[in-house]
Amino acid sequence: MAGIVIGRFWDTRTESARWRRDQKTTSYQRYAEQFQALYEATRLAAFADSRTDTFAALVEHARSSTFPVWVNALSAVWLHGSSEVVTAAMQLDQAVTDLFYGVADRTVSELNWDTARTPARDAFQRFIVSARTELGLPLVDVAFFTEPRSQARTTDAD
Template sequence: MNSAILAAIAALVGIAVGRLWDARSESTRWRRDQKTASYQRYAEEFQSIYEVIRALAIADPDTDTFAGMVADARTNGFKAWDSAFIAVWLHGSAPVVSAATALDRRVTELFYEAQHRRFPVEDWEQIRIPARRAFESFIAAVRHELALSPPQIQFFPDTQ
């Protein structure tokens, strides 16, 4: 074979390998971006659903509006939370999925507890701690997976 043909073959092989490498790198970046976005969204939705539950916990269950608040929370309040949870299950690593599942369970328990009676502020301060600790664990699992150093402070100061 002459050198021109060998050079052409080498160039084609180089292009093919480069394109294969680019496709693989792009796929890896896409998966990483999906994972990171799902983690961020789940954390953001925690704040939203936590506020819905807080509003229920401090509301008077003997009022007419309370039943409407509960119904709205059940039909609309958890949609975005559930969607974000599913995204973590689809894209997340096993440790982060475990932490997200534990958080979901604590949020569900908090929601059911908030429906039983009106909580004075000091009682609310206590019943919310397990959910807040689960959130801290979720954030720690995400930061570990993303190779981010742990912060020297807690997100919620009362979870220490």
């Protein structure tokens, strides 16, 4: 009888640990997905002519549709993430928010996009590294983003 009680206790504890791990994984994945959506919405607005209604519509769409989903994903990371991942998520939130407001305020455009987006890209990379570390996944020796052709170093072979 004692073996059954101990076994059931162990099963419950193991299931609880799996549930917590699954919640972390899901929240980190969702946050990464929503970063991609917000980043793309911001890029589209940056590349639009700021004198057109299209620009205003893209900014409004990001503000009213993309940001609320982003904030929901961030909330899930806050609930389930480790302190390191939450810190990286907040740094990413600040970087992507700054990028968006730069676009909305028309200080970031297609002309300076490659430079202006660097803090958000770097913050996303830090978030990915901290999430992979938290989940016990091996680190990968590549960056999620590659340098645009205009900023890539050239060699004699190029």
